Amino acid sequence: MLLSTKGDYGVRAMIDLAKHEGEGPVQRAEIARRRQIPEAYLDHLLAQLRRDGFIRSTRGPAGGHQLAKPATDICLLHLLESLEGSLAPLQCLENDDPQEEAICGQDWVWQEIYDDMRAKLASVSLADLVEHEREHERERAAAARYVI
Amino acid sequence: MLLSTKGDYGVRAMIDLAKHEGEGPVQRAEIARRRQIPEAYLDHLLAQLRRDGFIRSTRGPAGGHQLAKPATDICLLHLLESLEGSLAPLQCLENDDPQEEAICGQDWVWQEIYDDMRAKLASVSLADLVEHEREHERERAAAARYVI
DNA sequence: ACAATGTTGACTGGAATGGTCGAGAATACC
DNA sequence: GGTATTCTCGACCATTCCAGTCAACATTGT
Numbered sequence: 087m088l089l090s091t092k093g094d095y096g097v098r099a100m101i102d103l104a105k106h107e108g109e110g111p112v113q114r115a116e117i118a119r120r121r122q123i124p125e126a127y128l129d130h131l132l133a134q135l136r137r138d139g140f141i142r143s144t145r146g147p148a149g150g151h152q153l154a155k156p157a158t159d160i161c162l163l164h165l166l167e168s169l170e171g172s173l174a175p176l177q178c179l180e181n182d183d184p185q186e187e188a189i190c191g192q193d194w195v196w197q198e199i200y201d202d203m204r205a206k207l208a209s210v211s212l213a214d215l216v217e218h219e220r221e222h223e224r225e226r227a228a229a230a231r232y233v234i
Numbered sequence: 235m236l237l238s239t240k241g242d243y244g245v246r247a248m249i250d251l252a253k254h255e256g257e258g259p260v261q262r263a264e265i266a267r268r269r270q271i272p273e274a275y276l277d278h279l280l281a282q283l284r285r286d287g288f289i290r291s292t293r294g295p296a297g298g299h300q301l302a303k304p305a306t307d308i309c310l311l312h313l314l315e316s317l318e319g320s321l322a323p324l325q326c327l328e329n330d331d332p333q334e335e336a337i338c339g340q341d342w343v344w345q346e347i348y349d350d351m352r353a354k355l356a357s358v359s360l361a362d363l364v365e366h367e368r369e370h371e372r373e374r375a376a377a378a379r380y381v382i
Numbered sequence: 383a384c385a386a387t388g389t390t391g392a393c394t395g396g397a398a399t400g401g402t403c404g405a406g407a408a409t410a411c412c
Numbered sequence: 413g414g415t416a417t418t419c420t421c422g423a424c425c426a427t428t429c430c431a432g433t434c435a436a437c438a439t440t441g442t
Contacts (some may be wrong), residue, residue, distance in 0.1 A: 087322035090402065094338065100413045101339045113418075120242040121338060128402055133420070144407030145285035148375050162343060190242065191249045193366055195310060195358050210343050213342060218379055239431065262388075275432050281389070294440030295386040 095123045096131040096169035097162070097215070104157040104216045106223035111143075111150025131169065137167040147227060157216060173207075175200055204211060241342045243271045244279040244317035245310070245363070251289060252305040259298025261320075262320060267359035279317060286316040305364060321355075323348055 091096040098121040106112050114132065132151055135141045142154045154158070166173060176196045178186035185195045246269040254260050262280065280299055283289045290302045301308070315319060324344045326340040327332035336343045 087325060087328075089325075089344075090398090091325075094325065097340050098337065111418095114355075115418090119342060124401065126403075129420075130401090136420095142408085143419060145407075145417085145419045149409075149418045151419085162340065173256075176238075177237075177242065178237060180235075185314070188370075191363055192242075192245050192310065193364075195354065199351050199354055202350060204342065206347055207385070215339055215343075218342060222336075238429090258434080259387095261386095272432060274434075277389075278432090284389095284394060293386085293388045296441070297387045297439085299388085381425070 087174060088175060091127075092131060092134075093170045094152050095128065096135060097165055098123065098164060099128060099141065100135065100153075100160070100212055101215050102149060103151060104160075104212045105152050105219075107153055107157055111148065111152050113150040116152070130187070134168060135165075139164065140168065143199070152183060153212075157213040158211050160212040161208050162212070162215070163204055165212070166207065173200075173203070175203075176222075179203045236323060237320060239275075240279060240282075241314050241318045243269070243276065244283060245280060245313055246271060247276060248283065248288065248313060248360055249348070249363050249367060250297075250298060251301050252308075252360045253367075255301055255305055257362070259296065261298040261299050263297070282316060283313075286312075288313065288316065301360075305361040306359050307354050307362040308365070310358045310360070311352055313360070314355065321348075321351070323351075 099117050100120055102117045103112055114128055115125055117123065118128050122145075123131075132141065132143065136143055139154055139161060141151050143149070143151045167177045172180055176190070176193060178190045178193050179196060179200055243260050250269055263273060265271065267274050271279075280289065280291065284291055284299075287302055288308060289299050291297070291299045291314045296306055309346055320328055324327045324338070324341060326338045327344060327348055366379050
């Protein structure tokens, strides 16, 4: 598994914030409930996202979290690297130590895969994720109406 | 990290066996020394590769391990899936539980990446890995001669 | 018989994962 | 100013996985 729950939950939370962009702060408890994330655990992920400048948080009543920049300007690659650290699929690609690579034997295959993966992740914005989710919801709503 | 040392060491060992294809059994100790793998640990990896039909082993003096089929007929995808289990980058792609996917929000991006990755890994054979290593050795030998 | 080799399963220390909890800080509202 | 609400930060914890060791055993060639 390349992604842990950090990357999964963290992106879910960001999608939630993006969906409420421009509506003021969204509270931790709301995000946790809607996206099925343990609330106390979500704390750590929000802290990380704040440290890396993706969100701003406000305390006190009616406080919460919101995007620090437009959803179109946040790509999945940066988000996941913030949440997970390096996404390198193989140890010897992490630091590109030539000695490690010399003995590995499969590094060149994975280097290509890694490059393609990063390019793909960089091309998808948070806004794209939200749009995709909205489309999915419309489909499900249409299917439900059809059944009735 | 998608690959653990199992996938790394296991493929190294298979490259070693492929390099000595047709020369009779290669001993665990030799593989371990040449490829810098802890000998006792290598045991487990060879056992797994044997269970999945990639190698045959013979006991007794002059025993050892050898490929059970031609190196051209073994692809990196099957090797790694034997050694690592599933290579799914994301939990919700492992079983494709539609409920999990519905809440994930980034599964469609990773599904594409996963498909591309598997296609790439399926297209690389053990023989390709050996060929690549031989080429690399020739390059280094040429560079060394140039320095002298 | 015995030495060389592979086979198997039990065991282990350490790190990462996936959380929980509690004390505290900031802020809005009365 | 007091209080309720919300975020913040760090400590803590249970479980699982990783990477590896080890010992007992099975098989085979000489």
